[in-house]
Amino acid sequence: MSNPGKEVGESTVSQCLSCYLKALCLPPDLSPDQAGALGRIVDTPVRLEKRESLIEQKAVFRHLFVVRTGSLKQLTTDARSEMLVTALYLPGDMIGFDAIGPGYYPGTIIALETSSLCRLPFQYLDELSSRLPILRHHLQRNISKTMQEERVRLHQLLSRTAEARLAYFLLGIADSFRRRGFSARHFRLALSRADIGSYLGLTHETVGRTLAAYQAQQLLYVSGRDYHLLDIVGLERLASSTGRRQKRA
Amino acid sequence: MSNPGKEVGESTVSQCLSCYLKALCLPPDLSPDQAGALGRIVDTPVRLEKRESLIEQKAVFRHLFVVRTGSLKQLTTDARSEMLVTALYLPGDMIGFDAIGPGYYPGTIIALETSSLCRLPFQYLDELSSRLPILRHHLQRNISKTMQEERVRLHQLLSRTAEARLAYFLLGIADSFRRRGFSARHFRLALSRADIGSYLGLTHETVGRTLAAYQAQQLLYVSGRDYHLLDIVGLERLASSTGRRQKRA
DNA sequence: CGCGTATTTGACCCATATCAATGACTGTGG
DNA sequence: CCACAGTCATTGATATGGGTCAAATACGCG
Known part of the structure; x- marks a missing residue:
């Protein structure tokens, strides 16, 4: 991505009209x-x-x-x-x-x-x-x-499990990127595990473990702060799993 | 069920100026x-x-x-x-x-x-x-x-225990009543336990049990939907107990 | 290259959801 | 006004999600 910022002090009049956002x-x-x-x-x-x-x-x-x-x-x-x-x-x-x-x-x-x-x-x-x-x-x-x-x-987050919280969160991020014209399946999220945990009310260990579990299920691939969503439907299913625990059959 | 049109005839011109709110x-x-x-x-x-x-x-x-x-x-x-x-x-x-x-x-x-x-x-x-x-x-x-x-x-609620969530919630209600000139220590809250649970992301059983625990500690007295806050300082301490679990000493 | 920070992984156990059953209210119709 | 039905609240037993503690490893930055 090139430099979208116009030079300081140049004509600011048109900066909004030409902005990609x-x-x-x-x-x-x-x-x-x-x-x-x-x-x-x-x-x-x-x-x-x-x-x-x-x-x-x-x-x-x-x-x-x-x-x-x-x-x-x-x-x-x-x-x-x-x-x-x-x-x-x-x-x-x-x-x-x-x-x-x-x-x-x-x-x-x-x-x-x-x-x-x-x-x-x-x-x-x-x-x-x-x-x-x-x-x-x-x-x-x-x-x-x-x-x-x-x-x-x-x-929504309040009554969800860690698994559903994180999936819900990641899908929200993906959607934001999509609306702005970026890829929803592959993005870099510059937050640390601890930051994500703080935002979602989870510990950083749980965030890490849950991400690992997603990977084991082939739902996504994470490397550091790079995220590849592999199975969005699967993630949506997780994110919307109702209630706090899966009711046992 | 819905009948938003029900009207009470009343001079409306001055109603705001004379309203207690x-x-x-x-x-x-x-x-x-x-x-x-x-x-x-x-x-x-x-x-x-x-x-x-x-x-x-x-x-x-x-x-x-x-x-x-x-x-x-x-x-x-x-x-x-x-x-x-x-x-x-x-x-x-x-x-x-x-x-x-x-x-x-x-x-x-x-x-x-x-x-x-x-x-x-x-x-x-x-x-x-x-x-x-x-x-x-x-x-x-x-x-x-x-x-x-x-x-x-x-x-705030996301990372709190049930005990802290409910205390935080009740103190918020009390504060609302106080700001409107009502008693902060004694009020009627017309929500059912299930409604409170839904609002806070807890089950109705947990809401009830937590209220019972508060009573056992003399923090408040509840009868049905009437609440008497007995120890606001104690509740505030609970509400702000940091993190999700009490870190063991 | 090395230090500090972030992440991963494991063991343990507590808070709270779930399941279940009973008792207390609330409101409705006879 | 009472009986009944439906909702709401209480209480107990049990299972488990995820927080806490701990330690090793990987990563990024200076």
Whole structure:
């Protein structure tokens, strides 16, 4: 993948219109004029190396971000100082919806690999959205949809076994990649086993063991952080196995 | 079963200004003029009896609702036709945020007891919010905050034991009641043990046993669906006991 | 190339799902 | 107002998924 980031300081006006992710960011039926206005408020791209943080927990909310390339994770430390991975951001994902309400970012956001992002000052976006109903609705829908999907996902996970949780998780990742035009069967997921465990409420040992079990069943092939899904139907069957235990026949 | 149209004749103009819940619905710094405009778009209240449904899953989204009295639950049936309790609505809660994105309601909503609600046509609310930044921001913040809180809650639950999950859940309920000016120590929760279990990803037996264990430790007293929290500090300690198992010393 | 970190694998056992049966409420019709 | 039916809650016995501890190996980064 070549460098999708335009040169800093060059014409930013057209950057959204030419972005390969525009279908994910922009309302589909915005006029070129309106899209131009939106493009004009986008800051110059942000670039992060692996392990660099984009945002610190509790920082004041001012910007939304869109992931252009790479991936990031959100870490939230609760009152008891236990740190959890609470979100994963892949190309095309918006970062910051969860900060609008509280007024500050609810977690630290760290790049899992070299990544680039667009930065949108929320103030301008908000002013623009009051004049453009289409944009306002797109934004509202995006916020609501993103958060709702996550909510459903989490509820599903609560009552599932480790086997089903992980399958459900991997299929979700695969689907994200597919929607963005990447392969759903083969991808690199830059999270460690421990990060995946934290995100799913499992230990890293269980994540590893479950992946090994999948491989033994020819459901997928994993090498480090490279995943090849071999039997998506089989994984879907596992992911949707109802309830916590298999009821014995 | 569903009868959302049931109406109670009432002057609607001032109903928001005089509502005991207005601090939860209305932006704090809205002028009387603006609040009047908002009050004018509120439909006549909806009244439901126990077990009546307010909304069927997949119905087209048109209204937001605010719970005035009573309580309701959201049931979501997934692809595998397993039904989960995915939300609980108490007085002051807004219903429908999760429908804005998809354009339809993601679950059936059923009254747990006799309840009354305000109905807000989203279209008018949206038009009004484009003219009133204060209202727009209040709405955005509310949506974002509500969904974010739920997200955090669910992530916390994922890695907790049944004991901690239930304590965490009950304290959350208590806090909701407290914020609305009710007692945090004594309340009635109209959910069955099975509903609570579904919401938390536990079986109804485990919910019951865990409640019994709490009672044995003098942490609370339960009789049917009446809850008396006796030792909130103790419950908080349980709720925040880190990780899934108590690490042995 | 070597150190620190991530991953894998194994042994053990506890929390909790499952299965089962009984008792307490709730509401309905005679 | 009582009897009955259906739901809900309680309690017990049992099996097992997966967390905990431990240690060896592989990997990636400086």
